[in-house]
Amino acid sequence: MREVAVVGGGATKAGRREASWKDLVQEAGKAMFEDVENLSPKDVDSIFVGAAQPERFTFLSYVAPMVAEHLGITPRKVVARTELACVSGQAAIRYAWSCVATGMSDIAVAIGVEKMYPPDMAEAQTSMACVLDREWDGVNCFPAPPFFAITAQRHMYEFGTTKEQMALVSVKSHHYSSMNPIAHLQKEVTVEAVLKSPVVAPPLNLFDCCPMSDGAAGIILVPAEDAKKYTDTPMYPIGSGQCAIGNVINNLASLTEWIPLKLAAREAFRTAKITKDDVDIAEVHDCFTIAEIMEYEGLELCEKGKGGKFIEDGEPYIGGKVAVNPSGGIMGCGHPLGATSIYHTIEILEQFRGDVHKGRYVSDAEIGIQHSLSGAANQHSIIVYSRGLR
């Protein structure tokens, strides 16, 4: 196995875009290649395309060769689409990384794309309701919001978490995304505005929920020893953890404690040879405000049940214990499923480069983690990135 580097990346502005699935992937691909010197699409030997539901959202299938074609890539080593719902993008990165590490590939692209605004919004929600087992949970109307609403209700019931604490997560995410030019939502919100926003599924209001977004993002991975040929500022994936327990709601390990996250985090820290105290930036999956609160707990940044207090005390802000989602998170940046993890990976790269708005810059960051979850929070994935080769 050899060390691997991320040498560059590019993304589209996320949001409700007047652009097709193929437009998005071309925009992101162009931005990605323009970010890397001395490397053209012809040099790429492998491509992984993170795409959750192109069949449903845009009626496209078999998308990996299609993306390669549009970007002028002729894969000669490995070509595949990766699907893991909201984690499809991180899955693409993990396989690109693995292939470069093993020598199966020398230059790999991981690119994710999703087009989530079809003409009819109910159609998009229908797609989302097929993520949880459609025949046993989806059928009872469990796209993401009702599931996370009940999760929040139980967390409030068991640990005394409040709606105000949840709202604070949204306030933080929107604060940082207001300084992120590619974010879907670039306006600050107040606790009062969150609490007064329309109710989606109690106790979740609209601003407790991330938006669905159109967007695409891609990165290029090469062997670490070649990295300096392409950039002065590579970053290195140094550890990984992934864990799935159960699938239908009945078979989850717990509704209010994300055991798979805890296990994935411990494994990621172990393989990266770091501890949680070494993490400077945590880009986590704040699809709903309650999710980020439970992620503080699952990452063991605070005790179980104390996630609400953690945000209340300002700990996840820059300057607090760990900078959580200085990008603006999914809540602010948007959630184009197949691309989401890759957006947040590029965020860590840009933070390491010092290439972000100063209001959300984490100075001297050495370690960043990128976490994504999928389904009924039964699957969690984490990759640890380092600014230097350790």
Place this chain on the structure above:
Amino acid sequence: MLDFYPLQDEKSTRISQFFKNLKEGRLTTTKCKKCGKLLWPPRIICSECLSDELEWVDLGIVGELYGFTEVRLGAPLGFVDDVPFCVGLVKISGLLISARIDDAKYEDLKIGDKVGLKIVELEDGRVFYRFTPMK
């Protein structure tokens, strides 16, 4: 046909017994005869020990509300006309199953409420389970 409900007849699934039982007012699932694991949803092999010797057991018709919400915005196709409506997680015979909670408003429900089985029939003859608050 593509909709949210599972296909239920013998030609489409090997767990058609579940739906036959449901038509008779019985909520059932499979239990492993070898290791005793109660499996939800029903299966044709035991995910614990891989045995295919499973038996159908009754889960009863009364459960307890573990958590619930009301769908007010963002309903998928097929649900839009019903908005607002309640959904919940019901504890029944040691399982935690998701279900529509009919004949209830969010404000009237609380965690721990007793809920009873309700069978709904679709236009094409398929059936499914829901729950409704017990007075």
